[in-house]
Amino acid sequence: MERDDIIEYSLDAHHSEEQGVTIRKKIWKVTLILSIITAVEVLLGAFIKQGSDLWLTVKVSFIIMTIFKAAYIVMVFMHLGDERKALKWVILLPYTIFILYLMFIGLTEGNAVGLKM
Amino acid sequence: MAGHASKQIDGKTLWGGKISPFSASYGKLMMWFFLVSDALTFGGLLVAYGYARYSYQGMWPIGEETFEALPLLGNGYPLAYVALMTFILIISSVTMVLAVEAGHRMDKKGVVKWMLWTIIGGFFFLGSQAWEWGHFIHGTEFGKVKLSDGSSAIVKGEFGHIESFEVITPGAHSPAQGELITNENIHKSEKDLMHAFQHAAVTGNLSGTSATDLIITLHDGTVAKVNRKADENLELLIKEAGTKYAVSLPSDVSTRVAGDEAEALYYEALTQGKVIYGANLSENEYGPSQYGQFFFFITGFHGFHVFSGVIINIIIFFGVLKGIYHARGHYEMVEKTGLYWHFVDLVWVFVFTFFYLI
Numbered sequence: 001m002e003r004d005d006i007i008e009y010s011l012d013a014h015h016s017e018e019q020g021v022t023i024r025k026k027i028w029k030v031t032l033i034l035s036i037i038t039a040v041e042v043l044l045g046a047f048i049k050q051g052s053d054l055w056l057t058v059k060v061s062f063i064i065m066t067i068f069k070a071a072y073i074v075m076v077f078m079h080l081g082d083e084r085k086a087l088k089w090v091i092l093l094p095y096t097i098f099i100l101y102l103m104f105i106g107l108t109e110g111n112a113v114g115l116k117m
Numbered sequence: 118m119a120g121h122a123s124k125q126i127d128g129k130t131l132w133g134g135k136i137s138p139f140s141a142s143y144g145k146l147m148m149w150f151f152l153v154s155d156a157l158t159f160g161g162l163l164v165a166y167g168y169a170r171y172s173y174q175g176m177w178p179i180g181e182e183t184f185e186a187l188p189l190l191g192n193g194y195p196l197a198y199v200a201l202m203t204f205i206l207i208i209s210s211v212t213m214v215l216a217v218e219a220g221h222r223m224d225k226k227g228v229v230k231w232m233l234w235t236i237i238g239g240f241f242f243l244g245s246q247a248w249e250w251g252h253f254i255h256g257t258e259f260g261k262v263k264l265s266d267g268s269s270a271i272v273k274g275e276f277g278h279i280e281s282f283e284v285i286t287p288g289a290h291s292p293a294q295g296e297l298i299t300n301e302n303i304h305k306s307e308k309d310l311m312h313a314f315q316h317a318a319v320t321g322n323l324s325g326t327s328a329t330d331l332i333i334t335l336h337d338g339t340v341a342k343v344n345r346k347a348d349e350n351l352e353l354l355i356k357e358a359g360t361k362y363a364v365s366l367p368s369d370v371s372t373r374v375a376g377d378e379a380e381a382l383y384y385e386a387l388t389q390g391k392v393i394y395g396a397n398l399s400e401n402e403y404g405p406s407q408y409g410q411f412f413f414f415i416t417g418f419h420g421f422h423v424f425s426g427v428i429i430n431i432i433i434f435f436g437v438l439k440g441i442y443h444a445r446g447h448y449e450m451v452e453k454t455g456l457y458w459h460f461v462d463l464v465w466v467f468v469f470t471f472f473y474l475i
Contacts, residue, residue, distance in 0.1 A: 014447070015221050023218055031211045035204065038469075042200040045474045050179055052368035059475055066470040070463055077214045077459045079452075087139035087149075095153055099160045106164040110171030 030076045037065050148453050152460045155422075159464050162415050163471050169407045175364045176356050178404035180473040182271070182367070186252055199473045202245045203465060206423075209238025210462040213430075217455045220448025225437065228451055232434045235458065239427035246420045253412060256395025258311065260318075261356075261402035262386035268359025270374070271402065272383060275349040277328070279310045285332070288339030298341060306336055314343065321390035328384050353379045356404060412472070419468055422461050429454050 015023065041062060048058050075081035080088055132143055139146065170177045181195035188198075212234040219227025259272035282298040284291050290304040300309050307313040317323045317333045323343075325331040331343040353374040355365045365372040374382065386392060393402045401409035433454045442448045 013221055013452075014223065017222060020218060020222050023221075024215065027211060027214055027218065031207070034207050038200060038203050038207065041470070041474060042196050046181055046195040046197075049368040051366045055368070062470050062474050066466060069466050073210065073459055073463045073466065077210055077462075078456055079217075083141065084139050087141060087146075090139070091149055091153055095156060095160075098157065099164075102160065102164045103167065106168040107171050110168035113168075114172040114174050 026076065030072050034069055034072060037069050041065055142449060144453055145449065145456070148456050152456065155460065156464070159415075159419070159467070162411075162418065163467060166411045166415065166471065169405075169411065173405055173407075175366075176405060178271075178356070178408055179367050180475075182273075182354070183403050184249075184473060188248055192257075196473060198245070198249065199469060202242060202249070203469050205238055205242050205245065206462050206465050209235050209242065210459050212238060213455045213458045217448070217452050220442070220451045223443065223448070225440065225443050228437050228448060229434070232430060232437060232451070236427060236430050236434060239423060239430065239458075242423055243420065243427065246416065246423075250413075250416075253409075254395050254397070256393075256402050258315075259351075259383070260315070260392045260394040262353075262383055262393075263391040264353075264355075264359060264362065264382050264386055266359035266361035268355050268362045269357040270353040270355045270362075270365075270382075272351065272353055273373075274351040277346040277348040279314055279343060279345040281344045282310065282313075282333060282335075282339075282341035283344055284339060284341045286338075286340040288335060288337035290337045291335070291339035291341070297344075298335075298339070304335075304337065315394050318387050318392050319390060319394065323390070324388050325384070326388075328380055331384070331388070348380065351375070351379050351383060353382060415468060415472060419461070419464055422464065426454075426458050426461050429457060 044058050044061070048054050080091065132138070137143075141149075180199075184199055185195040186192050186198065187194045212231045216228050216231035216235060219231060257272070258276035259274070261269060261271050263269045280299070282303075284294050284296055284298065287294055290306075291298060292302065298310075303309060303313065307316075313335060314323070314333065317335070322334040323331060324334075325343075328348060331345075332340060333343050334340050353365075355362045355372075355374065358364050362374065363372070365374075373379075393400055395402060396409040396412070398406075398410055398413065400406050403409065433450055436442060436450060437448075442450050
Protein backbone atom coordinates (compact mmCIF):
# COMPACT_ATOMS: atom_id res chain seq x y z
CA MET A 1 0.00 0.00 0.00
CA GLU A 2 1.48 3.32 -1.07
CA ARG A 3 1.01 6.05 1.53
CA ASP A 4 0.59 9.58 0.27
CA ASP A 5 0.04 11.37 3.58
CA ILE A 6 3.68 11.30 4.59
CA ILE A 7 6.06 13.07 2.29
CA GLU A 8 9.34 12.70 4.05
CA TYR A 9 10.71 11.07 7.10
CA SER A 10 13.79 12.07 8.98
CA LEU A 11 15.00 8.52 9.61
CA ASP A 12 15.81 8.35 5.92
CA ALA A 13 17.92 11.46 6.17
CA HIS A 14 20.85 10.03 4.31
CA HIS A 15 22.78 12.12 1.89
CA SER A 16 25.53 11.54 -0.64
CA GLU A 17 29.19 12.51 -0.45
CA GLU A 18 28.59 15.51 -2.74
CA GLN A 19 25.70 16.77 -0.63
CA GLY A 20 27.91 16.24 2.40
CA VAL A 21 30.48 18.67 1.02
CA THR A 22 27.89 21.48 0.72
CA ILE A 23 26.47 20.72 4.16
CA ARG A 24 29.91 20.80 5.77
CA LYS A 25 30.63 24.09 4.05
CA LYS A 26 27.50 25.51 5.63
CA ILE A 27 28.51 24.16 9.05
CA TRP A 28 31.92 25.87 8.88
CA LYS A 29 30.29 29.09 7.70
CA VAL A 30 27.96 29.06 10.70
CA THR A 31 30.94 28.31 12.97
CA LEU A 32 32.69 31.39 11.67
CA ILE A 33 29.58 33.54 12.17
CA LEU A 34 29.11 32.30 15.75
CA SER A 35 32.76 32.91 16.64
CA ILE A 36 32.75 36.42 15.19
CA ILE A 37 29.55 37.36 17.02
CA THR A 38 31.01 36.05 20.29
CA ALA A 39 34.24 38.01 19.76
CA VAL A 40 32.30 41.21 19.05
CA GLU A 41 30.20 40.68 22.17
CA VAL A 42 33.26 40.21 24.36
CA LEU A 43 34.99 43.29 22.96
CA LEU A 44 31.90 45.44 23.46
CA GLY A 45 31.45 44.05 26.97
CA ALA A 46 35.08 44.67 27.92
CA PHE A 47 35.44 48.18 26.50
CA ILE A 48 32.06 49.88 26.81
CA LYS A 49 31.18 50.49 30.43
CA GLN A 50 27.75 50.02 31.87
CA GLY A 51 25.96 53.29 32.40
CA SER A 52 27.83 55.15 29.64
CA ASP A 53 25.89 56.90 26.88
CA LEU A 54 26.39 54.01 24.51
CA TRP A 55 25.33 51.37 26.99
CA LEU A 56 21.68 51.10 25.99
CA THR A 57 22.66 50.56 22.35
CA VAL A 58 25.22 47.95 23.39
CA LYS A 59 22.70 46.17 25.61
CA VAL A 60 20.13 45.99 22.82
CA SER A 61 22.78 44.79 20.37
CA PHE A 62 23.84 42.07 22.86
CA ILE A 63 20.28 40.78 22.89
CA ILE A 64 19.96 40.92 19.10
CA MET A 65 23.30 39.14 18.62
CA THR A 66 22.30 36.48 21.14
CA ILE A 67 19.06 35.83 19.30
CA PHE A 68 21.01 35.54 16.04
CA LYS A 69 23.38 33.04 17.62
CA ALA A 70 20.49 31.07 19.08
CA ALA A 71 18.72 31.05 15.72
CA TYR A 72 21.80 29.68 13.94
CA ILE A 73 22.26 26.96 16.57
CA VAL A 74 18.61 25.92 16.54
CA MET A 75 18.00 26.14 12.79
CA VAL A 76 21.31 24.77 11.46
CA PHE A 77 22.97 22.72 14.21
CA MET A 78 19.75 21.28 15.57
CA HIS A 79 18.28 20.97 12.07
CA LEU A 80 14.99 22.56 13.07
CA GLY A 81 15.17 24.52 9.82
CA ASP A 82 14.95 21.22 7.94
CA GLU A 83 11.97 19.91 9.87
CA ARG A 84 8.38 20.40 8.83
CA LYS A 85 6.97 23.89 9.26
CA ALA A 86 4.31 22.66 11.69
CA LEU A 87 6.94 21.14 13.99
CA LYS A 88 8.95 24.36 13.92
CA TRP A 89 5.95 26.35 15.13
CA VAL A 90 4.94 23.79 17.74
CA ILE A 91 8.39 24.12 19.31
CA LEU A 92 9.07 27.82 18.92
CA LEU A 93 5.73 29.58 19.29
CA PRO A 94 4.46 28.42 22.71
CA TYR A 95 7.92 28.89 24.17
CA THR A 96 8.36 32.39 22.77
CA ILE A 97 4.93 33.57 23.93
CA PHE A 98 5.43 32.20 27.42
CA ILE A 99 8.97 33.46 27.92
CA LEU A 100 8.19 36.96 26.60
CA TYR A 101 5.35 37.19 29.10
CA LEU A 102 7.54 35.89 31.91
CA MET A 103 10.29 38.37 31.07
CA PHE A 104 7.86 41.26 30.95
CA ILE A 105 6.30 40.41 34.29
CA GLY A 106 9.61 39.52 35.98
CA LEU A 107 11.45 42.67 35.00
CA THR A 108 8.50 44.99 35.63
CA GLU A 109 7.96 43.58 39.09
CA GLY A 110 11.69 43.59 39.83
CA ASN A 111 11.78 47.27 38.97
CA ALA A 112 8.77 47.99 41.16
CA VAL A 113 10.33 46.17 44.13
CA GLY A 114 13.60 48.00 43.51
CA LEU A 115 11.98 51.40 43.70
CA LYS A 116 10.66 50.59 47.17
CA MET A 117 13.98 49.34 48.55
CA MET B 118 18.97 17.68 6.87
CA ALA B 119 15.89 15.62 6.30
CA GLY B 120 15.85 13.53 3.21
CA HIS B 121 13.61 14.81 0.48
CA ALA B 122 12.69 11.59 -1.24
CA SER B 123 9.16 10.31 -0.88
CA LYS B 124 9.39 6.97 0.73
CA GLN B 125 7.07 4.42 2.09
CA ILE B 126 7.54 3.91 5.80
CA ASP B 127 7.82 0.45 7.19
CA GLY B 128 5.60 -0.69 10.03
CA LYS B 129 8.42 -0.65 12.60
CA THR B 130 9.11 3.07 12.42
CA LEU B 131 5.47 4.16 12.38
CA TRP B 132 3.99 5.08 15.71
CA GLY B 133 1.21 3.06 17.35
CA GLY B 134 -1.46 5.04 15.51
CA LYS B 135 0.15 4.06 12.20
CA ILE B 136 1.24 7.58 11.46
CA SER B 137 4.29 9.72 12.27
CA PRO B 138 3.31 13.18 13.52
CA PHE B 139 5.36 15.91 11.80
CA SER B 140 7.20 13.15 9.91
CA ALA B 141 9.48 12.85 12.90
CA SER B 142 10.36 9.70 14.76
CA TYR B 143 8.97 9.20 18.24
CA GLY B 144 12.36 9.54 19.93
CA LYS B 145 13.28 12.74 18.16
CA LEU B 146 9.95 14.39 18.84
CA MET B 147 10.13 13.48 22.51
CA MET B 148 13.67 14.86 22.69
CA TRP B 149 12.35 18.14 21.30
CA PHE B 150 9.52 18.23 23.83
CA PHE B 151 11.99 17.53 26.62
CA LEU B 152 14.25 20.32 25.38
CA VAL B 153 11.35 22.80 25.29
CA SER B 154 10.50 21.99 28.91
CA ASP B 155 14.16 22.19 29.91
CA ALA B 156 14.43 25.52 28.11
CA LEU B 157 11.51 26.76 30.19
CA THR B 158 13.43 25.84 33.34
CA PHE B 159 16.48 27.80 32.24
CA GLY B 160 14.26 30.63 30.98
CA GLY B 161 12.62 30.76 34.40
CA LEU B 162 16.02 30.86 36.13
CA LEU B 163 17.31 33.66 33.94
CA VAL B 164 14.12 35.69 34.38
CA ALA B 165 14.39 35.19 38.15
CA TYR B 166 17.96 36.47 37.88
CA GLY B 167 16.68 39.49 35.92
CA TYR B 168 14.07 40.11 38.60
CA ALA B 169 16.70 40.14 41.35
CA ARG B 170 18.99 42.31 39.29
CA TYR B 171 16.32 44.87 38.51
CA SER B 172 15.30 45.04 42.15
CA TYR B 173 18.90 45.72 43.28
CA GLN B 174 19.66 48.33 40.58
CA GLY B 175 23.23 49.72 40.84
CA MET B 176 24.31 47.45 43.70
CA TRP B 177 24.35 44.41 41.43
CA PRO B 178 27.83 43.22 40.40
CA ILE B 179 29.00 43.82 36.86
CA GLY B 180 30.33 40.98 34.72
CA GLU B 181 33.52 42.62 33.51
CA GLU B 182 34.40 43.73 37.06
CA THR B 183 33.77 40.32 38.59
CA PHE B 184 35.14 37.97 35.93
CA GLU B 185 38.48 39.36 34.86
CA ALA B 186 40.97 36.71 35.91
CA LEU B 187 42.86 34.19 33.79
CA PRO B 188 44.65 31.07 35.04
CA LEU B 189 48.36 31.83 35.65
CA LEU B 190 48.08 35.38 34.31
CA GLY B 191 46.13 36.97 37.15
CA ASN B 192 43.68 39.86 36.93
CA GLY B 193 42.94 42.52 34.35
CA TYR B 194 41.44 40.46 31.53
CA PRO B 195 37.73 41.25 31.63
CA LEU B 196 35.50 38.48 30.28
CA ALA B 197 38.41 36.74 28.51
CA TYR B 198 37.98 33.48 30.39
CA VAL B 199 34.23 33.24 29.85
CA ALA B 200 34.78 34.03 26.17
CA LEU B 201 37.19 31.10 26.01
CA MET B 202 34.63 28.82 27.68
CA THR B 203 31.97 29.98 25.23
CA PHE B 204 34.31 29.28 22.33
CA ILE B 205 35.11 25.78 23.61
CA LEU B 206 31.41 24.97 23.83
CA ILE B 207 30.64 26.37 20.38
CA ILE B 208 33.46 24.32 18.86
CA SER B 209 32.27 21.14 20.57
CA SER B 210 28.82 21.87 19.16
CA VAL B 211 30.37 22.11 15.71
CA THR B 212 32.18 18.79 16.07
CA MET B 213 28.86 17.25 17.18
CA VAL B 214 27.02 18.51 14.09
CA LEU B 215 29.88 17.12 11.98
CA ALA B 216 29.36 13.74 13.68
CA VAL B 217 25.67 13.89 12.76
CA GLU B 218 26.60 14.81 9.18
CA ALA B 219 29.00 11.87 8.98
CA GLY B 220 26.18 9.65 10.26
CA HIS B 221 23.98 10.77 7.40
CA ARG B 222 26.63 9.45 5.02
CA MET B 223 26.89 6.20 7.01
CA ASP B 224 30.53 7.09 7.60
CA LYS B 225 31.25 5.25 10.85
CA LYS B 226 34.86 6.42 11.06
CA GLY B 227 33.77 10.04 10.74
CA VAL B 228 31.14 9.66 13.47
CA VAL B 229 33.72 8.10 15.81
CA LYS B 230 36.25 10.85 15.16
CA TRP B 231 33.89 13.79 15.61
CA MET B 232 32.11 12.34 18.64
CA LEU B 233 35.47 11.84 20.30
CA TRP B 234 36.34 15.51 19.73
CA THR B 235 32.94 16.50 21.11
CA ILE B 236 33.55 14.51 24.29
CA ILE B 237 37.00 16.07 24.68
CA GLY B 238 35.48 19.54 24.21
CA GLY B 239 32.90 18.71 26.88
CA PHE B 240 35.61 17.73 29.35
CA PHE B 241 37.52 20.93 28.58
CA PHE B 242 34.43 22.99 29.30
CA LEU B 243 33.80 21.16 32.58
CA GLY B 244 37.42 21.71 33.59
CA SER B 245 37.17 25.42 32.80
CA GLN B 246 34.02 25.68 34.84
CA ALA B 247 35.69 23.94 37.77
CA TRP B 248 38.49 26.51 37.65
CA GLU B 249 36.00 29.36 37.46
CA TRP B 250 34.04 28.05 40.42
CA GLY B 251 37.26 27.64 42.37
CA HIS B 252 38.25 31.20 41.59
CA PHE B 253 34.79 32.55 42.44
CA ILE B 254 34.67 30.70 45.76
CA HIS B 255 38.24 31.58 46.68
CA GLY B 256 37.83 35.25 45.79
CA THR B 257 40.29 38.09 45.33
CA GLU B 258 43.20 39.13 47.54
CA PHE B 259 41.44 42.30 48.64
CA GLY B 260 37.90 41.03 49.26
CA LYS B 261 34.95 43.31 49.90
CA VAL B 262 34.99 45.73 52.81
CA LYS B 263 32.33 47.48 54.84
CA LEU B 264 33.43 51.07 55.34
CA SER B 265 32.99 53.19 58.45
CA ASP B 266 30.13 55.22 56.94
CA GLY B 267 28.08 52.03 56.44
CA SER B 268 28.77 51.71 52.72
CA SER B 269 30.40 48.64 51.23
CA ALA B 270 33.00 48.52 48.49
CA ILE B 271 34.81 46.10 46.24
CA VAL B 272 38.49 46.77 45.69
CA LYS B 273 40.60 46.97 42.53
CA GLY B 274 44.38 47.24 42.21
CA GLU B 275 47.49 45.19 42.91
CA PHE B 276 47.59 43.67 46.38
CA GLY B 277 51.00 44.20 47.98
CA HIS B 278 52.76 40.84 48.18
CA ILE B 279 53.23 39.50 51.74
CA GLU B 280 56.89 38.56 52.24
CA SER B 281 57.00 37.42 55.85
CA PHE B 282 55.70 37.78 59.38
CA GLU B 283 58.28 39.13 61.84
CA VAL B 284 57.72 37.53 65.24
CA ILE B 285 57.10 39.94 68.11
CA THR B 286 55.72 37.52 70.69
CA PRO B 287 56.46 33.85 69.92
CA GLY B 288 53.61 31.32 70.09
CA ALA B 289 53.51 27.52 70.36
CA HIS B 290 54.75 26.79 66.81
CA SER B 291 56.63 29.93 65.86
CA PRO B 292 60.35 30.71 65.69
CA ALA B 293 61.94 32.97 68.31
CA GLN B 294 61.33 36.68 68.65
CA GLY B 295 62.68 38.77 65.79
CA GLU B 296 62.83 35.83 63.39
CA LEU B 297 60.79 35.59 60.22
CA ILE B 298 57.86 33.32 59.38
CA THR B 299 57.81 32.71 55.62
CA ASN B 300 55.89 30.39 53.30
CA GLU B 301 58.65 27.81 53.88
CA ASN B 302 58.49 27.56 57.65
CA ILE B 303 54.89 28.56 58.42
CA HIS B 304 52.98 26.01 60.53
CA LYS B 305 50.82 23.81 58.33
CA SER B 306 47.59 24.78 60.12
CA GLU B 307 48.02 28.25 58.59
CA LYS B 308 48.58 26.90 55.04
CA ASP B 309 50.47 29.96 53.75
CA LEU B 310 51.06 33.64 54.52
CA MET B 311 48.17 34.90 52.39
CA HIS B 312 45.77 32.37 53.88
CA ALA B 313 46.86 33.26 57.40
CA PHE B 314 46.51 36.97 56.62
CA GLN B 315 42.97 36.66 55.24
CA HIS B 316 41.92 34.36 58.04
CA ALA B 317 43.23 36.83 60.62
CA ALA B 318 41.46 39.72 58.86
CA VAL B 319 38.08 37.94 58.89
CA THR B 320 38.38 36.82 62.52
CA GLY B 321 39.50 40.21 63.76
CA ASN B 322 43.07 39.12 64.53
CA LEU B 323 44.64 41.82 62.44
CA SER B 324 45.39 45.20 63.98
CA GLY B 325 47.34 48.29 63.10
CA THR B 326 46.88 51.78 61.83
CA SER B 327 48.05 51.67 58.21
CA ALA B 328 49.00 49.40 55.31
CA THR B 329 52.66 49.34 56.37
CA ASP B 330 52.01 48.77 60.03
CA LEU B 331 49.88 45.64 60.43
CA ILE B 332 50.11 43.27 63.37
CA ILE B 333 48.81 39.73 63.00
CA THR B 334 47.88 37.20 65.66
CA LEU B 335 48.17 33.60 64.46
CA HIS B 336 46.29 30.48 65.66
CA ASP B 337 49.02 29.50 68.13
CA GLY B 338 49.05 32.91 69.75
CA THR B 339 52.07 34.21 67.85
CA VAL B 340 51.98 37.96 67.44
CA ALA B 341 53.92 39.22 64.44
CA LYS B 342 54.47 42.23 62.22
CA VAL B 343 53.38 41.84 58.60
CA ASN B 344 56.19 42.61 56.13
CA ARG B 345 54.77 43.34 52.72
CA LYS B 346 55.15 45.40 49.58
CA ALA B 347 52.95 48.45 49.06
CA ASP B 348 49.64 48.10 47.26
CA GLU B 349 49.41 49.65 43.84
CA ASN B 350 46.49 51.60 42.37
CA LEU B 351 44.18 50.69 45.23
CA GLU B 352 40.66 51.85 44.35
CA LEU B 353 37.35 51.36 46.13
CA LEU B 354 34.25 50.81 44.01
CA ILE B 355 31.29 51.61 46.23
CA LYS B 356 28.53 49.06 45.73
CA GLU B 357 26.20 49.98 48.59
CA ALA B 358 25.78 53.58 49.58
CA GLY B 359 26.51 54.77 53.12
CA THR B 360 26.15 58.11 54.83
CA LYS B 361 29.21 59.56 53.08
CA TYR B 362 29.84 57.64 49.86
CA ALA B 363 27.38 57.05 47.00
CA VAL B 364 27.38 54.03 44.69
CA SER B 365 30.21 54.24 42.10
CA LEU B 366 29.15 54.38 38.45
CA PRO B 367 30.93 51.83 36.23
CA SER B 368 31.12 54.39 33.43
CA ASP B 369 32.68 57.12 35.59
CA VAL B 370 36.06 56.44 37.21
CA SER B 371 35.84 59.67 39.26
CA THR B 372 33.02 58.17 41.37
CA ARG B 373 35.49 55.62 42.76
CA VAL B 374 37.51 56.31 45.89
CA ALA B 375 41.25 56.28 45.17
CA GLY B 376 44.63 57.26 46.61
CA ASP B 377 45.46 57.70 50.29
CA GLU B 378 41.80 58.07 51.22
CA ALA B 379 41.02 54.64 49.74
CA GLU B 380 44.01 53.06 51.46
CA ALA B 381 43.09 54.51 54.86
CA LEU B 382 39.46 53.40 54.51
CA TYR B 383 40.42 49.92 53.34
CA TYR B 384 42.87 49.20 56.16
CA GLU B 385 40.55 50.68 58.74
CA ALA B 386 37.88 48.18 57.66
CA LEU B 387 40.39 45.34 57.40
CA THR B 388 41.70 45.80 60.93
CA GLN B 389 38.14 45.82 62.22
CA GLY B 390 37.38 42.48 60.58
CA LYS B 391 34.79 44.02 58.24
CA VAL B 392 35.87 42.07 55.19
CA ILE B 393 34.46 39.22 53.11
CA TYR B 394 36.65 37.05 50.89
CA GLY B 395 35.25 34.87 48.11
CA ALA B 396 31.78 33.42 48.01
CA ASN B 397 29.52 30.89 49.63
CA LEU B 398 25.75 30.50 49.68
CA SER B 399 25.15 33.06 52.42
CA GLU B 400 27.53 35.85 51.46
CA ASN B 401 30.01 36.81 48.78
CA GLU B 402 32.46 39.58 48.03
CA TYR B 403 30.91 40.50 44.69
CA GLY B 404 27.45 41.74 45.61
CA PRO B 405 24.16 40.78 47.26
CA SER B 406 23.94 37.20 48.52
CA GLN B 407 21.43 36.37 45.76
CA TYR B 408 24.17 37.06 43.22
CA GLY B 409 26.29 34.21 44.52
CA GLN B 410 23.27 31.94 44.81
CA PHE B 411 22.25 32.63 41.22
CA PHE B 412 25.84 32.10 40.06
CA PHE B 413 26.05 28.72 41.74
CA PHE B 414 22.59 27.62 40.70
CA ILE B 415 22.51 28.77 37.07
CA THR B 416 26.07 27.86 36.09
CA GLY B 417 25.86 24.75 38.27
CA PHE B 418 22.63 23.58 36.69
CA HIS B 419 24.10 24.23 33.27
CA GLY B 420 27.31 22.47 34.23
CA PHE B 421 25.25 19.52 35.38
CA HIS B 422 23.65 19.43 31.93
CA VAL B 423 27.08 19.51 30.30
CA PHE B 424 28.21 16.70 32.57
CA SER B 425 25.21 14.51 31.75
CA GLY B 426 25.64 15.43 28.08
CA VAL B 427 29.23 14.16 28.18
CA ILE B 428 28.08 10.92 29.84
CA ILE B 429 25.34 10.40 27.24
CA ASN B 430 27.81 11.18 24.45
CA ILE B 431 30.22 8.60 25.84
CA ILE B 432 27.48 5.94 25.95
CA ILE B 433 26.45 6.67 22.36
CA PHE B 434 30.12 6.79 21.35
CA PHE B 435 30.56 3.20 22.50
CA GLY B 436 27.38 2.28 20.64
CA VAL B 437 28.90 3.74 17.49
CA LEU B 438 32.17 1.87 18.10
CA LYS B 439 30.28 -1.42 18.47
CA GLY B 440 28.45 -0.72 15.23
CA ILE B 441 24.95 -0.90 16.74
CA TYR B 442 23.66 2.08 14.77
CA HIS B 443 25.43 1.09 11.59
CA ALA B 444 23.60 -2.24 11.70
CA ARG B 445 20.30 -0.37 12.14
CA GLY B 446 20.97 1.43 8.90
CA HIS B 447 20.86 4.92 10.38
CA TYR B 448 22.58 7.06 13.03
CA GLU B 449 19.50 8.67 14.51
CA MET B 450 20.74 8.05 18.05
CA VAL B 451 23.72 10.31 17.32
CA GLU B 452 21.29 12.92 16.00
CA LYS B 453 19.21 12.77 19.18
CA THR B 454 22.16 13.11 21.56
CA GLY B 455 23.33 15.84 19.21
CA LEU B 456 20.09 17.71 19.86
CA TYR B 457 20.74 17.56 23.58
CA TRP B 458 24.35 18.65 23.19
CA HIS B 459 23.44 21.63 21.00
CA PHE B 460 20.80 22.58 23.52
CA VAL B 461 23.48 22.77 26.22
CA ASP B 462 25.43 25.14 23.96
CA LEU B 463 22.26 27.14 23.29
CA VAL B 464 21.63 27.62 27.01
CA TRP B 465 25.21 28.77 27.53
CA VAL B 466 24.78 31.41 24.81
CA PHE B 467 21.96 32.92 26.88
CA VAL B 468 23.74 32.50 30.23
CA PHE B 469 26.80 34.20 28.69
CA THR B 470 24.75 37.21 27.59
CA PHE B 471 22.49 37.66 30.58
CA PHE B 472 24.79 36.61 33.39
CA TYR B 473 28.18 37.83 32.19
CA LEU B 474 27.66 40.56 29.59
CA ILE B 475 24.63 42.58 30.59
